Structures are given as C-alpha cells and as structure tokens.
Amino acid sequence: MDRKILLIYTGGTIGMKQNPDTLLLEPFDFTQILQEVPELRKFGFVIDTYSFDPVIDSSDANPAFWVRLCELIGANYKAYDGFVVLHGTDTMAYSASALSFMLENLEKPVIFTGSQLPIGMLRTDGKENLIDSLELAAACDAHGHPYVSEVCIYFENELFRGNRTTKYSAENFSAFRSPNYPPLAEVGTHIRYNNQALYHPSRWGLPLLMHTQLDNRVAVLKIFPGISEAYVRAVLATEGLRAVVLETFGSGNAPSYPWFLQALSDFTAAGGIVVNITQCQTGMVDMGAYANGDTLRQAGVVCGRDMTTEAAVTKLFVLLGQYSDNKTVAIKLEISSFGEIS
Numbered sequence: 001m002d003r004k005i006l007l008i009y010t011g012g013t014i015g016m017k018q019n020p021d022t023l024l025l026e027p028f029d030f031t032q033i034l035q036e037v038p039e040l041r042k043f044g045f046v047i048d049t050y051s052f053d054p055v056i057d058s059s060d061a062n063p064a065f066w067v068r069l070c071e072l073i074g075a076n077y078k079a080y081d082g083f084v085v086l087h088g089t090d091t092m093a094y095s096a097s098a099l100s101f102m103l104e105n106l107e108k109p110v111i112f113t114g115s116q117l118p119i120g121m122l123r124t125d126g127k128e129n130l131i132d133s134l135e136l137a138a139a140c141d142a143h144g145h146p147y148v149s150e151v152c153i154y155f156e157n158e159l160f161r162g163n164r165t166t167k168y169s170a171e172n173f174s175a176f177r178s179p180n181y182p183p184l185a186e187v188g189t190h191i192r193y194n195n196q197a198l199y200h201p202s203r204w205g206l207p208l209l210m211h212t213q214l215d216n217r218v219a220v221l222k223i224f225p226g227i228s229e230a231y232v233r234a235v236l237a238t239e240g241l242r243a244v245v246l247e248t249f250g251s252g253n254a255p256s257y258p259w260f261l262q263a264l265s266d267f268t269a270a271g272g273i274v275v276n277i278t279q280c281q282t283g284m285v286d287m288g289a290y291a292n293g294d295t296l297r298q299a300g301v302v303c304g305r306d307m308t309t310e311a312a313v314t315k316l317f318v319l320l321g322q323y324s325d326n327k328t329v330a331i332k333l334e335i336s337s338f339g340e341i342s
C-alpha cells in the first residue's frame with residue numbers, strides 16, 4: 001500500500017510570494033503548492049495537504065495554536081504514515097519542542113521545516129527543505145516502521161530532534177543548531193540516519209496520548225551583571241506565576257547577592273518552581289561545580305541541565321497543564337522523558 005503523508009502549512013516564509021506592487025511577502029494559495037513545486041508529483045507516495053486559515057507568522061504561535069496543530073495530527077494519526085509541518089522559522093524550535101511534549105507515544109515522524117527565502121523565489125531553500133522532509137517522513141524499514149518516530153526539525157541537509165534545536169541564524173540557510181545532541185540524519189547524495197541518536201519505540205502500537213492542557217504561567221528570567229533587585233522582584237511577583245526559567249551564566253552560576261538568593265528562596269518556599277538552564281549554547285548546568293551554583297540549589301532551584309530555553313518553557317507549559325501540584329512538576333522537569341536532556 002502507498003505510504004501517505006499529510007503536509008500541513010501553518011504559515012511562514014516558505015509559503016510566500018513577493019507582491020510585485022508592494023514588494024511585501026504575502027502568503028500564496030497553498031492549494032497551488034503543486035504549481036510551485038511540480039517535483040512533488042514525482043514522489044511514489046501520496047501527499048495530502050492541509051492549510052491553516054488564516055496562516056500565521058510564527059511570531060504569533062501560542063499554546064492555542066499548538067493545541068490546534070496537535071489535535072490536527074491526532075485526528076489524522078491513523079490515516080497517515082507521517083506529517084510534515086511547514087512553519088515559520090522564528091518560533092519553529094518552540095513549536096517543535098511543544099509538540100514533542102504534547103504527543104506521547106508518538107511513533108510516526110512529525111517533521112517541521114520552513115525556509116529563509118520564499119518558495120516562489122529562484123534561490124529558495126524552501127524546495128529542498130520541503131522535498132527532503134517529505135522523503136524523510138515517508139522512509140520506513142522492511143516492516144513498514146518509520147525510520148523517524150519523533151518530532152524533528154529538518155533544515156539545510158540536517159534532521160534534528162525538535163526539542164534540542166534552536167534558531168541560530170536570521171540569515172543563513174543553515175538556520176538551526178542542535179548544540180547538545182547530534183543530528184538524527186544527514187542528507188547528501190545519500191541519507192545517512194544516525195541510528196544511535198534516533199528514538200526507537202520499545203514497543204510499537206501504543207495509543208497516541210495527547211496533552212492539550214497547557215498552562216503558560218511561566219516566566220523566563222535572563223540574568224546579567226548589574227541586574228536590579230526591582231526587576232527580579234517584579235518578575236517573581238507576576239500574578240499567578242508558577243514557574244521561572246532562570247537563564248544563568250556558564251555551568252549554572254548566578255550572582256551571590258543576598259537579595260537575589262532571598263528573592264528566589266521566597267519564591268520557591270511559596271511553592272514556585274525555578275529551573276536553572278545556561279545561557280551558553282553548549283554544555284550543561286552543574287550546580288555542584290561552583291559555590292555560586294550551589295547557593296542556587298540551596299535556594300530551591302532545580303537543575304535543567306542542557307535543556308534549551310525552548311524546551312524548558314514548553315515542557316513547563318505541558319507539565320503545569322497536566323499537574324496542579326508544583327512539586328510533581330519540579331520532579332518531572334529534571335527527568336528527560338522525550339530525549340530533551342542529556
């Protein structure tokens with residue numbers, strides 16, 4: 001039987017054309033995708049399309065959008081062998097991270113891709129990204145099991161785990177990086193799958209579980225030398241706030257000013273969660289390495305190791321939506337359940 005892929009267009013540069021009068025980028029009618037990319041007819045599998053209406057600039061992505069996307073995939077899960085999601089690059093790493101936590105027991109590929117130049121432009125990177133993503137989404141072994149059974153981002157010849165990825169360049173075709181986890185596949189003249197890095201379900205046939213209750217009572221606090229007490233206290237005093245992603249220096253260090261540690265301790269003592277992730281691109285938080293990290297631990301801060309900001313924020317949204325008890329969330333936060341922590 002032919003394999004079937006659902007191609008979902010949510011918006012972003014990839015589906016745009018330049019308006020010759022205004023020179024502004026505007027979305028084209030996605031039902032005309034075959035006109036723009038006639039190469040798609042050459043695939044030996046079925047490609048159905050679904051377009052969001054209206055499409056969004058990915059800067060407008062939010063929990064409601066992720067729930068819609070998750071439910072769309074859930075409703076079509078049995079009918080398709082894989083999903084390719086065309087998405088703006090700006091927040092693609094957030095959306096891919098969110099979906100990785102929302103889709104439990106996933107055993108089919110969900111591959112996000114996009115482009116830096118619109119598909120209607122001669123030098124576009126969109127065609128290649130789209131064609132390669134479709135091929136990766138349809139690939140399977142002799143038993144019909146897909147090679148890829150997780151949420152990924154494909155960009156410029158590399159397939160990355162979605163919740164390990166971050167947007168790296170506003171201009172380069174190679175726009176994404178997965179600093180702490182190797183690529184899942186590299187596409188050249190051959191497609192080379194990295195079997196050691198890919199997720200392999202331990203059992204096939206488990207029902208897909210969708211977590212669509214998201215709680216966004218989360219703040220991101222990026223520290224910097226000279227940060228003021230008023231600013232830190234204002235963030236922590238945000239009404240209803242349940243969790244803070246604390247972006248620290250190096251291996252998880254922060255100022256040792258008494259007011260800073262006191263502010264964090266007050267927040268955690270009142271039941272709030274503070275998770276420590278590093279501002280560095282590579283490496284991980286180790287709060288036992290320096291005295292300044294250790295004081296954070298004493299203030300009740302939990303360790304995010306090498307989670308990206310995108311993963312930490314969206315994992316919190318999903319966990320806080322699932323559990324009303326912050327203690328349970330804090331415990332689950334430190335455990336890698338979807339390959340998001342080394």
Ligand code: ASP
Pocket residue numbers: 011012013014056057058059087088089090091114115116
């Ligand atoms: N602003 C666009 C978006 O993220 C940029 C892109 O698609 O690359 O939707």
